[in-house]
Amino acid sequence: METNAKWIDIETSDGTFGAYLSLPRGGKGPGIVLLQEIFGVNQHIRNVADQYAADGYVVLAPDLFWRQRARIELGYDGEEWKQAYALMQATDFAKAQQDVGATAKALRGLVGEARIASIGYCFGGRLSYHTAANGLVDAAIAYYGGGIQNALERAPEIKVPLLMHFGAADSHIPLAAVKSIAERFDSNEQVEIHVYDGAEHGFNCNHRGSYHQRAAAEAHGHSLIFLSENL
Incomplete structure (x- = not known):
């Protein structure tokens, strides 16, 4: 997979973080603003960024835990x-949304007149939902965004296309939560x-x-079709 990848700095009023x-x-x-899981911008997230770059997108993945420990990369067990869960718990979600806003602004500077989307996973999936509600992107995708069911009061604020992916066997997001989300957005085309079964x-x-x-x-196929239709 041939890509041109590097870390860049994004400046905010709180300081500078990497993306x-x-x-x-x-x-x-x-x-694409690519929003990490609770494990940092680790090898997997960088691989996802490179995959979407291979699909033809300019991808920027911000380090959302920089205030606690810059560029931390964690595994998935033990x-x-x-440590990853503790980092998420200690994260100021409002400040994380500000960081996504700064990332979106930087990305728009890179792509010119082209449109942008956010794609997030887990913690990043919840953030992608809020990014759509904040009007920062032209479209948004959320993979197993835990907690979206607790933020449905923001549903009227979402004016852009939104795609959400959930696992039917997700032990963190019950199907009842997915049903409540689906019912809330039933009239939003x-x-x-x-x-996804299993x-x-x-x-x-x-x-x-x-x-x-x-x-x-x-x-991934649904996401590529969604992006091609909305960007």
């Missing part, structure tokens, strides 16, 4: 999972929801035991 930038071979295209939380991540190849492939 992983992956460019398509041609160097230009629509933009003590590292506990711009919102699309897919639920898929656990984190089904897109091939570094995790919960990886579900078929669900990941189908979700």
Whole structure:
């Protein structure tokens, strides 16, 4: 997979943080703000960024835990999972949204007149939902966004196309939560929801035991179609 990737700095009033930038071979295209899981901008998230760059997108993945520890990369089990969860719990979600806003602004500077979307996973999936509600992007995708069901009061604020992916066997997001989300957006034709049979939380991540190849492939296909229609 031939990509041109590097870390860049994004300046905010709170300080400067890093973001992983992956460019398509041609160097230009629509933009994607890629929002991490609780494990940092680790190898998997960088791989996802490179995959979307290979698909023709300019991808920027911000380090959302920089205030606690810059560029932390964690695994998915044992003590590292506990550390990742603690980092998420200690994160100021309002400040994380500000950081996504700064990232979106930087990305728009890179892509010019092209449109941009956000794509997030787990913690990043919830953030992608709020990014849509904040009007920062032209479209948004949320993979197993835990907590979206607790933020449905923001549903009227979402004016852009939104795609959500959930696993039917997700032990962190019960199907009742997915149903409540689906019911809330039932009258919004711009919102699309897919639920994948047999898929656990984190089904897109091939570094995790919960990886579900078929669900990941189908979700990526749905995401590419969604992006092509909306960017």
